[in-house]
Amino acid sequence: MTTQEPIGEWFGAVPEWRRGQRILAAATGILFVAFCALAPLLWLVARPTRMISNAPPPxxxxxxxxxxSAMRALETHAKETSWVTFHMRGVLNEALFRIGLLENDQVTIGRDGWLYFAETLLWKPMELAATREKRRAVLRQAMEATAANDVRLLVVPVPDRVTIHPEHLPPLRPADPGRLGLYDEILADLSAVGVPHVDVRSAFLAHKAAHPDDELYFRRDTHWSLSGQLLTADLVKNEIAKRGWAPLVPACPDIVVEQTMRRPMVPGLVAMLGLRLEVDVPDDRGSAFLRGLFEDWTWRPIGIRDPSGRVGPIPMEQDDAKVALCGTSFSESFGLQLIGTLGARVDRRGVSSTGRSFGGFRAVLRSLGKNGFTPRILVWEFVQREYQADWLEVGSLRD
Amino acid sequence: MVFTSFAFLFLFLPLFLAGYSIVPAGLRNLWLLSASVVFYGWERPSWVLIMVASTLVDYAVARLMGAKEDGRPGRKLLLVTSILANMGLLAWFKYANLLVHTAETWSGADLAWHDIALPVGISFYTFQSMSYTIDVYRGDVKPTRSLVDFACYVSMFPQLVAGPIVRYRDVHDQVVRRSHSVGLLGAGASCFMIGFVKKVLVADVMAPLATAGFALPQPGLVESWTALVAYSLQIYFDFSGYSDMAIGLGLMLGFRFPCNFDSPYKSQSVTEVWRRWHISLSTWLRDYLYIPLGGNRHGEARTYFNLATTMLLGGLWHGANWPFVLWGAYQGLWLCLERMNGRKPLHARLPMPLRVLATYLVFTFGWSLFVARDLSHVQTLWRGLFGLSGLGETLVSPKHDTITYAMFPLAIAIVFFAPNSAALMRSYRPLVITGFVLLFVVAVAQMLAASHIPFLYFRF
Structure with a gap:
């Protein structure tokens, strides 16, 4: 091998490179090959990364x-489990985030440390108008299916954060007024069909005006805070009382509400930014920059006392519960707070973080009457943004 | 597989280079051929069969031609066989959909036709393979005995899917015997990195702006021109970046591929643009179409006809779509007008900077035909470009707003004032090369962070 090779006709009448240029070229070549070999070499010595974007092998x-599809899956799998991707993408995104230029398809960077799920900024007025009758038919179907089993339906539509907090959006991305009014569309449908429901948005806006420091949502996660959950649980309790359904909900004296606790958590929207963040990362890991993006997760542990007097976790399936809850990932922590607020057992088999608007509802419908599962009230939670997604496509509540 | 992907940069290339450096010299072409087959068949293994068919036909035709003496009638028949086979492949995979849909439109009948997927790079390797048999027929090159060498030439992964279109007569010595060195490796790596930066940090950043503008139902004057200029930047940096990467990879392996771009937007006439834009295609069309048609040897009228026909077919080569044909006609018209004007642009009296600007605008206006989905889209774009749909608003791309708008004037400045890749490589200044190495690292990080935007020329 020699470094004195002429560069060739491609460069036309190229004067011979000087010695320094040849050395530079050789160094560049070696550096380039070493750089490309980095990923395969790291696979040999390091375990794969565990990022939120990890994809299964083909x-x-x-x-x-x-x-x-196999090769595309292999590419994605290799890319997303590589330390090269983890560090290079992470460093670039962190730098862009610091100077306010980071943006990706899923997350919109807001002001004052707020992040928004990009899907919650979409506005599809045409599709909504075109599917209005179909959505109302589905609501009617839900009413009929529950009434046929002597179950009272109570719907809890959760407003998107942007509906309550549009003020933190970036200046170049003001929310579409129509999008902010999407909740009205939901309320109109529910009222038109006569579905019992609670107006979470009004309650949240009133609370925000009265207590501006008590945030109902996380700043960098799509979900609601403990305050938001408790406020909604109160709304549900009041609605049950107002409708005269309270006698249907027997109190459970064994439920134990413990002291509020808190710990840092990695917010979902931060995990979607492509920073140097592995999933299930311990709280004390990560750089100071990353830890600065963590949120304080406050929760109120709720358990149940067994006959021996020991307090343990409450099972998701409660066949003898008279209240059932179905819904999305919002219900995962809300379900416990609802138990605490009602002081009653609540079956949560219909709580599914992957089932979206209808998966949980269908799971409850399938179980009605089996193993003595006869709830009298079904609380159905779904999130506002899915009214422009799942609700545009659903044809029937049946599987 | 695309060059700006994790799979290519961090899987395929290191493994290929490792193998290439350890196999004996006599087996290097076989290794290169094998790697090229993997590269090409990565996403659609069945497409390899089409390339194999084209390769085998042209190899056999050339061998048979070589066995016959010059002037024997059988040679012409063999040449016709090669041309029909290659053009038949192109016609079936590229133009059958257009013909059927046009027939459906005219007749109103539903022919229950299932669209045929276009194999990536078919336009490039059929032209490349066909030029070999034509050159053998003309006696410009001797047919090779080695099927591996010929298959290696046709399928060579650096320039397989989007050129530059390399002719066998230019590289046959290198296919058989070529030298390697760390210096060449470094020169190739530098060239590759320059192309990579152009594609990822400029072309891909311009893409959302162009896409957003062309997607508007009624774009106004400002929106149309913003999108069109953004597209002119995107396609230049995309395609010339790809060519730089191909040339760089070739250099790493000891091949010298022809230069494909020479600052085309600095041209002072459309004729000059075509000497500096996609040079390997325009010279191919000149040598294998325009000159065989008679070139300028049969009077003015015939010359204009040849020129227009060549550009029309050049437009059709880019895609089976009527707007592409119109684009070819538009370019042909300008070439004819400039020839009528004494081989000078119509705006020859303008001062030089304005001549360059006017040429750029004329050429860029042509992109409105190139980018249009169909003839009604052409109408929509032209209404916008001529201000018939109002002034419009500032075009907001759906993402990367700040970076895109910062890059927009920078890319224009680079196009008109900065030296091109060949000049950068000739001067090979340490600071500039170091800068590109650093930008390459940023571009790789950006590639890993961004969603994938395929090369524009892959669809041709």
Whole structure:
């Protein structure tokens, strides 16, 4: 091998490079090869990263190889488990975030340390108008299905954070007024069909005006805070009382509400920014910059005392509960607070972080009447943004 | 597989280079061929069969031609066989959909046709393979005995899917015997990095702006021109960046591919643009279409006809779409007008900077035909470009607003005032090269962070 190779005709009448240029070229070549070899070498010595964007390895089936999906899956899997991706993407995104230029498809960077789920800024008036009758038919179907089993339905539509807090959006991305009014569309549908419901938005806006320091949502996570959950649980309790359903909810003296606790958590929207953050990262890990993006997660542990007097966790499935809750990831922590607020057992088999608007509802419908599961009230939570997604496509509540 | 992907940069390339450096010299072409097949068949293994068919036909045709003496009638028949086979592949995979849909539109009948997927790079490797048989027929090059060498030439992954279109007569010596060195590796790596930066940090950043503008139902004057200029920047940095990467990879392996771009937007006439834009295609069309048609040897009228026909077919080569044909006609018209004007642009009296600007605007206006989905989209774009849909608003791209708008004037400045890749490589200044190495690292990080935007020329 020699570094005195002429560079060739491609460069036309190229004067011979000087010695310094040849040395520079050789160094650049070695550096380039070493850089490209970095990922395969790291695979040999380091465990794969665990990022939120991790994708499973490909299934090596002939059909998947033929249509290219196997190779695409391999590419994504290799890319998302590589330390090269983890560090290079992370460092770039952190730098862009610091200077206010980071943006990705899923997250919109707001002001005052707020992040917004990009989907909550979408506005689809045409599709909404076109599917109004279909959505109302689904609500009617829900009413009929629950009434047929002697179950009272109570709907809890959770407003998107942008509906309550549009003031933290970036200046170039003001919320569309129509999008902010999406909640009205939900309330109109519920009223038109006569579905019992609570107006969470009004309660949240009133609370925000009265207690501006008590935030009902996390700043960098799509979900609601303990305050938001408790306020909604109170709304549900009041609505049950107002409708005269309280006698249907027997109190459970064994429920124990403990002291409020708090610990730092990695907010979901931060995890979606492509920073140097592995999933299930311990609280004390990560750089000071990353820890600065963590949120204080406050929760109120709620348990149940067994006959021996020991307090343990409350099972999700409570066949003898007279209140059932179904819903999205918002209900995962809200469910416990509802138990604490009602002081009654609440079945939570219909709480599904992946089931979106209808998965949990369908799970409850399937279980009605089985193993003595006969709830009298079904609380159905869904999030506002899905009114422009799942609700545009659903044809029937049946599977 | 694309060059600006994790799979290529961190899987394919290091493994390929490692193998290439350890296999004996006599097996390097076989290794390169094998790697090229993997590269090409990565997403659609069945497409390799089409390339194999084209390669085998042209290899056999050339061998048979070589066995016959010059002037024997069988040679012409063999050449026709090669051209029909390659053009048949192109016609079936590229133009069948257009013909059927046009027939459906005219007749009103539903022919229950299922669209055929276009194999990536078919336009490039069929032209490349066909030029070999034409050159053998003309006696410009001797047919190779080695199928591996020929298949290696056709399928070579650095320039397989988007050029530059390399002719066998230019590289056959290198296919058989070429030298390697750390210096060449470094020169190739530098060139690759320059192209990578152009694609990821400029072309891809311009893309959302162009896409947003062309997606508007009624773009106004400002929106149309913003989108069109953004597209002119995107396609230049995209395609010239890809060519730089191909040339750089070739250099790493000891090949010298032809230069494909020479600052085309600095041209002072459309004729000059075509000498500096996609040079390997324009010279291919000149040598294998325009000159065989008669070139300028049969009078003025025939010359204009040849020029227009060449550009029309050049437009059709880019895609099976009527706007592409119109784009070819538009370019042909300008070439004819400039020829009528004594080979000078119509705006020849303008001072030099304005001549360059006017040429850029004329050429860029043509992109409105190139980018249009169909003829009604052409109408929409032209209404916007001529201000018939109002002034419009400032075009807001759906993402990367700040970076895109910062890059917009910077990219224009680079196009008109900065030296091109070849000049950068000729001067090879330490500071500039170091700067590009650093930008390359940023571009790789950006590639890993951004969603994938495929090369524009992959669809041709």
């Amino acid at each position: 299934r090596w089936e002939w059909s998947a190889i033929q249509d290219g």
